[in-house]
Structures are given as C-alpha cells and as structure tokens.
Amino acid sequence: MMQTEEFQPRIVAFVCNWCTYIAADAAGVARARYSPNVRLIRTMCSGRVDPQFVLGAFEKGADGVLLCGCHPRDCHYSVGNYKALRRYKLLKKMLSQMGFEDDRFRLEWISASEAEKFRKVVEDMTERVRRLGPFKPNGSSTPNGGK
Amino acid sequence: MADKPKVAFYWCASCGGCEEAVVDLAEGILDVIAAVDIVFWPVALDFKVRDVKELPDESITVSFINGAVRLSEQEEMARLLRRKSKFVIAFGSCSHMGGVPGLANLWDRASIFAWYYHDAPSVAPGNVREPREHVRVPEGTLELPAFWDTVKTLDQVIDVDYYLPGCPPTPKLLADAVGVLLRGDLPPKGSVLAGTRALCHECPLNESKPEKLLLKDIRRVHLTKVDPEKCLLAQGLLCLGPVTRGGCEALCVKGNMPCTGCFGPTDEVRDQGAKGIAYVSSILDFDEEADIERALANVPDPVGTFYRYSLPRAYLMRTRKVMPHA
Numbered sequence: 001m002m003q004t005e006e007f008q009p010r011i012v013a014f015v016c017n018w019c020t021y022i023a024a025d026a027a028g029v030a031r032a033r034y035s036p037n038v039r040l041i042r043t044m045c046s047g048r049v050d051p052q053f054v055l056g057a058f059e060k061g062a063d064g065v066l067l068c069g070c071h072p073r074d075c076h077y078s079v080g081n082y083k084a085l086r087r088y089k090l091l092k093k094m095l096s097q098m099g100f101e102d103d104r105f106r107l108e109w110i111s112a113s114e115a116e117k118f119r120k121v122v123e124d125m126t127e128r129v130r131r132l133g134p135f136k137p138n139g140s141s142t143p144n145g146g147k
Numbered sequence: 148m149a150d151k152p153k154v155a156f157y158w159c160a161s162c163g164g165c166e167e168a169v170v171d172l173a174e175g176i177l178d179v180i181a182a183v184d185i186v187f188w189p190v191a192l193d194f195k196v197r198d199v200k201e202l203p204d205e206s207i208t209v210s211f212i213n214g215a216v217r218l219s220e221q222e223e224m225a226r227l228l229r230r231k232s233k234f235v236i237a238f239g240s241c242s243h244m245g246g247v248p249g250l251a252n253l254w255d256r257a258s259i260f261a262w263y264y265h266d267a268p269s270v271a272p273g274n275v276r277e278p279r280e281h282v283r284v285p286e287g288t289l290e291l292p293a294f295w296d297t298v299k300t301l302d303q304v305i306d307v308d309y310y311l312p313g314c315p316p317t318p319k320l321l322a323d324a325v326g327v328l329l330r331g332d333l334p335p336k337g338s339v340l341a342g343t344r345a346l347c348h349e350c351p352l353n354e355s356k357p358e359k360l361l362l363k364d365i366r367r368v369h370l371t372k373v374d375p376e377k378c379l380l381a382q383g384l385l386c387l388g389p390v391t392r393g394g395c396e397a398l399c400v401k402g403n404m405p406c407t408g409c410f411g412p413t414d415e416v417r418d419q420g421a422k423g424i425a426y427v428s429s430i431l432d433f434d435e436e437a438d439i440e441r442a443l444a445n446v447p448d449p450v451g452t453f454y455r456y457s458l459p460r461a462y463l464m465r466t467r468k469v470m471p472h473a
Contacts, residue, residue, distance in 0.1 A: 051421035055462035072434070079434075086428035089439050094424065094449035098253065099468030138297075138464050 009063035009129040011038045013122070014049045015110075018076040020068035022112035027119050034119045035126040038066065045069070047080025051091045054105065059137045064104045064129035066121070071109040081109070103128040104135060152208035152329065154179075155187035155199070156238075157228055159214030159221035160248040160298060165239040166190045166213070168315035175322055182329055183208070187228075196224070199231055207231045209328055211311070213238040215248045215459060216299045220292035229305040234328065236340075238321075240314040240409045242301040243339075244419070245459030247314070250451060252458050252465035255296040300459050310339040314409035314456060317395055341394025345413060346406055350388055350397040352378045361432035365445040373403040380405075380430075385452065390422045409456045418462050423453035 015021045021042045027034065043049055046069025054065050067088060069081040088107045095105060108121050158166060170191075172179065186207060187194045199207075210232040216222050229235055240246040251259060264270065264277045282289045301307055311324055324340045327333065334340070347353050356378040366383035373379065379386040379400060386405035388397070392413050399406055412419040427446070433439045446452055454461055 051424045052416070052418045052462070055418055055421050059462040082434040083429055085436065086431050086433070086439050087425055089436070090424045090428050090443055090446065090449060091421075093443060093446070094420065094453065097448070097450050097470075098463065099466045099470060101467070137462070 007130055007133060009037050009126060009132075009134070010061060011064040011066055011122075011125060011129060012041060012057040012062040013038050013066040013068060014041050014043055014046070014053060016046045016069045016076075016081075017042055017044050019070040019074070019112050020108075020110040020118060023110050023115045023118040026112070026115035030115055032115060032119045034122045037126045037129075038122045045075065045077050045080035046084035047075070047077065047082075049084060049087070051087055054091060058104075058135060061135075061137075063132070063135040064106070064125060066125055067105075067107045068110050068118075068121075069107075071111055074111065101132050103132060151182065151184045153186045153202075153206060154183045155207050155210040155228060155232065156185070156190070157187065157210065157212045157224055158190060159212065159225065159242065159301070160217040161214030161239065161241045161246065163190070165241075165315040168239070168313075168318060168321060169211075171318045172322060173318075175318065179322075179325060183325075196227070199227060202231050204230050205233050207233070209234040209236060211236050211238040212301055213242050213315075214301075215241040215245045216301060216304045217248060217251070218292040218294055222304050225301060225305045234308045235301075235305065236324065237301040237307045237310045239316055240312060240411070240456040243310045243312050243460075244411050244457035245298055245300050245464075246456050249298045249300075249457065249459040249464075250455070251298050253450060254466070254469050256294050258469045260294075297465050298459050303459070308336055309334070310337075312339055312341050312392060312410040313395060316341075317398070319396075320394060339392065339411070339414070341392055341410055343414060344393050346388040346391045346393040346395070346397060346400075346410070349393045350378075350400050352376070352397075352400060355381065357381055360430050362427075362430050362442070363432050365427075365431075365442055367445055368405060375403050379403075385427060385446070387423055387453075390416070390419070390426050407455050408453070411457060411460075418460075419457040420450070420453035420461055424449070 015024060024040060046067060049067055057065050067084060069084050072081060075081040092105060106125055110118050110121065156169060185192060187199050210228040212225060212228060212235060216225060237243045241248055260277055265275055278291050280291050280293055311320055320341055355376065360380055362383055364383045365385055368384055371384060374382060384405045387408040388406040390412060391406050391408045392410040394410055408419060412422055416422045431442055433442055458464060
C-alpha cells in the first residue's frame with residue numbers, strides 16, 4: 001500500500017509531419033512498447049518550431065522537450081531542419097547559461113522508417129528526465145523567495 | 148487649480164535614467180506642469196510617502212512608475228500608488244519587462260550578497276557586512292526593505308494600465324502619452340504606447356538591407372569599424388531591430404550602435420529572447436554543426452544579448468541553478 005510512486009515525467013515532443021510523426025505512427029502500428037510519457041505535437045517541419053514553443057512548454061509544465069526532424073539533406077522543404085539545428089544550438093547555449101540540465105531538451109533526427117529509433121529515443125529520454133525529477137518553472141532557489 | 152489632473156512619478160529598481168527622461172522634456176516640462184499638478188516625485192520634489200497616503204483613493208490621475216520590483220518596499224509603494232491612481236503607467240524597460248536589473252535573475256539573494264558583501268575583490272578584508280532587515284540599536288529597531296531572489300516586472304506585482312517602453316522612453320513618447328491621457332483619448336488597456344511594427348520599418352538604414360540577408364559571421368560591435376551608411380545586420384552586427392518594437396526612431400542605430408531591444412518585442416511576441424534566437428538562427432548561413440558552433444562563439448552571452456531588458460518577463464524568468472560569479 002505504501003509504495004512510493006515513480007515520478008512520471010511529462011515530455012513534449014515536437015515532431016515533423018514528414019518523418020518522425022510517421023515513425024511514431026509506424027511504432028504504434030507495429031505495437032512497439034514505449035513509455036507513455038511523451039506528448040506528440042505534430043508540426044509541418046522542425047523548422048516551424050519557434051523557441052517560444054519550447055520555452056512555453058517548459059513554463060506550462062513540461063519536464064522535458066524533444067524536438068525531432070528529418071535527417072540532414074532530407075528536409076521536405078530542403079532547409080527547415082538546418083534552421084531547427086541552428087535554433088537548437090543557440091537555445092541550448094542560452095539554457096545552459098540559465099542552469100538548465102542538458103537532458104531536458106534534446107534534438108533528434110528520426111526518419112519515417114525509423115520507428116525503432118523513435119521508440120529508443122523516447123525510452124531513453126523518459127528515463128533521463130525521470131532521473132532529473134520534475135521541472136519547476138520560475139521557482140526561487142530558496143523556499144521563501146528570499147523574502 | 149484644484150481641477151488640474153494629479154500626476155505622480157516613482158522609481159523602483161532602476162538607474163535613474165527614466166527620471167532623466169522626464170527632465171529631458173526640457174522646456175516642455177513647463178507645459179506639463181501648467182497642465183497638471185505633480186503630487187509625488189521623490190527624485191525632484193520634496194514629498195513624503197505620508198502625503199500620498201493622505202490622498203483619497205484614485206485621486207491621482209496617473210502614476211508613472213519606473214524600475215523593476217526587487218525589494219519589499221518597491222512592492223509596497225507600487226501597491227500604494229496603484230490604490231491612489233486612476234491610471235498606472237509602467238515607465239521604461241525595467242518596469243515594463245524587468246530591464247537590466249532583471250538580469251540579476253541569473254543569481255539569487257544569497258549569491259548576490261555573497262559576492263557584493265564578501266567575495267568581490269573590492270571588499271576590504273575585515274570589512275564584511277551584510278544589510279540586514281532588522282538591526283537593534285539602543286533607540287529601537289532599524290528596518291531595511293527585504294531583498295528578494297527574483298526581480299519582477301511592475302505588472303507582476305500590480306495591475307498596469309499602459310506601458311511606455313524604452314531605456315529610457317524618449318521625451319517624444321512621454322509627451323505623446325501625457326497628451327493622450329489629458330485628452331482622454333485612451334487606447335485599449337494594456338497597450339504599449341509606442342510603435343506597433345518592428346524597428347526596421349523606421350530605421351534610416353533599412354534601404355541598405357539586402358533582399359536576402361544571410362550572415363557568414365557574427366561580429367561584435369566593439370571590435371568592428373561600423374559603416375554608418377549600411378544596415379548593421381548586413382555588416383554582421385547583431386542588431387535586434389527586426390524583433391524589436393519601433394517607436395524610438397532608431398536612436399541607437401543612428402549612433403552606429405545596433406539595437407539591443409529595449410522597446411521589447413512587438414505585440415505578437417510573448418518571449419523576446421526566444422524570438423531573438425529564432426531570428427538570428429534563421430539568418431545564420433551555416434548548416435554544419437561545427438560551423439554553427441564557431442559562428443555562435445561570437446554570442447558569448449545569449450541571455451544578456453536576447454534578454455537584456457526582459458528576463459523577468461520571459462517564460463522562464465530566472466535561472467535554474469546559480470552559476471559562480473565570473
């Protein structure tokens with residue numbers, strides 16, 4: 001009865017319509033088992049993902065954010081994934097300046113045929129974020145807010 | 148005389164530049180004084196808090212409050228002025244978005260006190276003292292305001308009617324705002340009383356901006372000889388004009404300095420820093436990871452670059468973990 005419940009992280013995954021979304025669908029069709037902690041948000045391209053979406057997800061209670069797009073040179077719109085990569089690099093640099101744990105925000109290239117990779121990434125990320133514990137946006141470092 | 152609208156000015160966590168902006172109205176201030184009664188302005192006139200407390204509620208037509216909120220006293224004063232005023236205008240970047248003082252949200256009270264009162268090289272050994280909220284002396288107890296971990300914007304503490312952006316707001320914007328209020332020609336509540344489009348639209352260098360702008364290199368302004376005739380972005384300088392609200396008439400660009408974003412983002416944007424990152428990443432002309440990292444090495448301080456005036460207003464308004472002082 002007194003079992004301590006394992007922390008279930010909430011992970012928001014922004015997935016590209018042309019690759020990772022199909023991979024996730026294929027994983028489902030193949031009945032692959034993976035953690036139910038990930039919430040998929042389909043975008044037309046990883047290049048559509050504004051850094052505001054990522055930070056907004058954290059503010060609204062995500063414990064981790066996964067950004068997935070097509071492999072380099074495979075973008076349906078030819079350059080969207082490179083844009084995503086540059087945004088990821090700069091955002092990541094800024095987040096590390098703000099003391100963000102590295103594992104909370106991750107970029108992966110997952111093609112439409114890589115259902116197994118999708119499964120593995122979700123499993124791995126869930127585990128890593130679980131180890132980090134819940135993300136508390138905007139909390140003070142001292143319990144009384146320094147008051 | 149008694150019918151003149153009453154106006155108050157107050158400052159919270161700020162540098163005093165906003166007060167200077169009021170003084171910069173120059174002779175224009177005489178017109179303001181002819182039209183209104185200033186009932187509180189600690190920087191310039193000798194009024195006490197008690198004078199404000201004695202006023203009936205909502206008897207001040209408008210209070211201009213500049214500065215971010217970092218001390219308990221600032222919150223108390225903001226609440227008092229809110230109660231006494233019909234309109235409250237957040238005046239300047241600090242009050243609007245947290246401003247430069249808001250960058251202190253990369254630290255907390257303990258680490259700020261540790262550095263400034265103990266570890267900084269300028270602290271003489273043996274002279275270690277820290278401000279305390281209560282100090283007992285023979286005559287009684289002395290009190291100082293509480294210092295918080297987190298710097299807040301004015302609207303995170305009280306209800307704000309309008310925002311006058313800028314570091315500091317220009318005299319023209321201030322005069323326009325006063326005019327609007329005196330005429331009773333009120334914009335919707337919550338409006339930012341400046342431009343609605345990005346700064347580039349009013350920048351004199353906009354015409355020299357190439358049709359398709361791609362950066363091979365990000366250059367830092369103190370290491371660059373600026374060509375005053377050419378779009379600063381096209382010269383590789385990180386000008387935040389494309390993601391910053393207009394209204395200042397490109398003052399900094401006219402002085403060969405790239406825009407640093409003090410007017411905040413346009414109405415459509417929630418998080419200024421995130422938008423800055425989106426835009427710079429979009430025009431960086433590299434696809435390979437190594438090239439991207441090399442180019443980004445010239446953005447050594449992303450928080451200070453993209454959130455220079457707006458960290459407390461960001462989705463994530465403070466650091467997760469306090470880093471050691473540089």
